[in-house]
């Protein structure tokens with residue numbers, strides 16, 4: 001089993017990275033394979049709603065291949081659980097993680113189905129719960145179980161050293177990671193014992209004018 005940890009900051013060694021490291025420490029203790037995916041500082045396109053991923057490609061890829069979107073979808077395919085970390089910018093997740101995830105989930109949402117995840121947010125002071133709500137919405141429209149914790153999964157700090165001092169925040173991330181691993185193990189045992197994910201309905205799409 002493998003967990004993919006996505007660092008939604010342009011900084012590879014910033015506060016979000018420090019928070020994700022707390023999760024990595026637990027994964028090591030639990031002997032779970034992991035990979036950190038830094039989204040980096042290069043440009044990431046927005047979704048332009050061309051729908052070509054669904055209508056033309058139909059293979060869990062975005063038509064635009066000039067950034068990290070398809071790389072992330074390909075990695076996610078081989079993973080069993082996810083941690084999505086973001087810095088808070090103006091009380092929401094970083095613009096770059098939103099651009100990335102809009103396209104990753106629009107083109108490749110199927111690769112996340114029935115796989116558990118949790119989000120974490122790093123802020124100097126405010127906007128954490130709003131940011132977590134935004135990231136959780138990708139999970140809850142994709143039939144992903146959400147691993148919860150003993151408090152909301154946030155750390156406060158402007159530097160990794162300050163994050164280090166947020167003892168409760170780090171504990172919350174450790175607990176969320178243990179819950180994530182527990183869910184992954186339950187799902188795996190379920191598969192081995194024929195307790196499979198439900199075959200859910202699809203195909204009904206309405207809006208509010210018809």
Ligand SMILES: Cc1cc2nc3c(=O)[nH]c(=O)nc-3n(C[C@H](O)[C@H](O)[C@H](O)COP(=O)(O)O)c2cc1C
Nearest residue numbers: 009014015016087088089090091123124125126158
């Ligand atoms: C453009 C920008 C906007 C920010 N907005 C907020 C904010 O709304 N609330 C907050 O508490 N911190 C805000 N911050 C501070 C960062 O969220 C905080 O320093 C975070 O821990 C940085 O994580 P990183 O080092 O992984 O990038 C902002 C930082 C930047 C660069």
